[in-house]
Amino acid sequence: MDVSGTRAGEANTGLPEAIKATARELLVKLGAGGLSLDAVAAGGGLAVTDVEAVFPHQHDLLTALVIDAYNTSGAAMERADQAAKDAGASAGVRLLAVTRALRTWSFDNTAEFTLIYGSPVPGYHAPQETVLPASRTPEVLGAIIRSALESGELTPPQRQLPEPSVLLPTAVEVFGGVPEAPFSDIIERGIVLWSNLIGLLVFQVFSRTHDSVQDQSAFFDRAIAVAAEGVGLVVPLGADID
Structure with a gap:
């Protein structure tokens, strides 16, 4: 329905x-x-x-809220990326801009963040219609990685992931195909970047780092810079992108 x-x-x-x-x-x-x-x-x-x-049904309402949450958070990232591109930013600055945008959305909408990234609701299984809205976040990240690849901004990995790939065909299709070596594993590395981003946000939104980090915002930027190294992208810390 x-x-x-x-x-x-x-x-x-x-x-x-x-x-x-x-x-x-x-x-x-x-x-x-x-x-x-x-x-x-x-x-x-x-x-x-x-x-x-x-x-x-309650599940119909939950699905509507899930779709809205994915759409609004994805839109926040897309707006941040467009603004960075309009300013002529590098791929690294674009990545920092979109991840900061998702972080801001997550703290401004903690209940919705919890709904889509927190503990599963007992008995509820998100239907197929949530897939497209949920894809907006990885698509923003993928577009930045693809742009960096095409512009020569990526550093080749020191170690390539072995064949065969474990990707589903849909992931390859969304990215636009598997690049040639030495970047033939870039889609898998991009998924790792995506999962690192969500995991980092879970830690910060749910205060898992409050007893080990004195500046949560600065740590977020540093963590994104470290995670971006996995795809060969340099994120300049201290970038003035807001």
């Missing part, structure tokens, strides 16, 4: 967005597992039947 909240012919086009806004507020208090349709209806001053008319 369509859980976007924008059904054709919806009598009250503002209702889906109002329901989702209330649900996002309750995410902070109740967490995704406690986000029932009854709670959303009560929180928004609505009848449960009104909520069910748009989102028949």
Whole structure:
């Protein structure tokens, strides 16, 4: 079913967005597992039947929130990348700009960040329609890596990953094909960069580094610079990109 909240012919086009806004507020208090349709209806001053008319099941509402979270976080990265490109930035500066943008979004929207990157909601399995919004983040990273490869900004790895590749064909297709050696493993390395980024954000959003790092923002930049070395990209620390 369509859980976007924008059904054709919806009598009250503002209702889906109002329901989702209330649900996002309750995410902070109740967490995704406690986000029932009854709670959303009560929180928004609505009848449960009104909520069910748009989102028949709790999972439909969760899916709509997941899609929104992926889209808004991906859009934040895309805007940051476009601004960096417009300023003539190098690929390393672009990478720092987009990862900083995702970090800002994550701290500004911790409940939504937790929904898509935190503990799974018991019994909920994200449907296929969440895949495309979720792909926006790795696609931004992949576009930067591809640009760096084409412009000669990447340093070849000291050790190439052995054949055969363990990639799915879809990953290769999204990147635009497997480059020739010495960068034939760059897609796998890009996935490592992506996973490092999300893991770093999980550590920072959930305060896993508060007792070992005195400057979380500076450490984030340094960690991105270290992670970028895995794809052969130099991230200039202290870059003025904001």
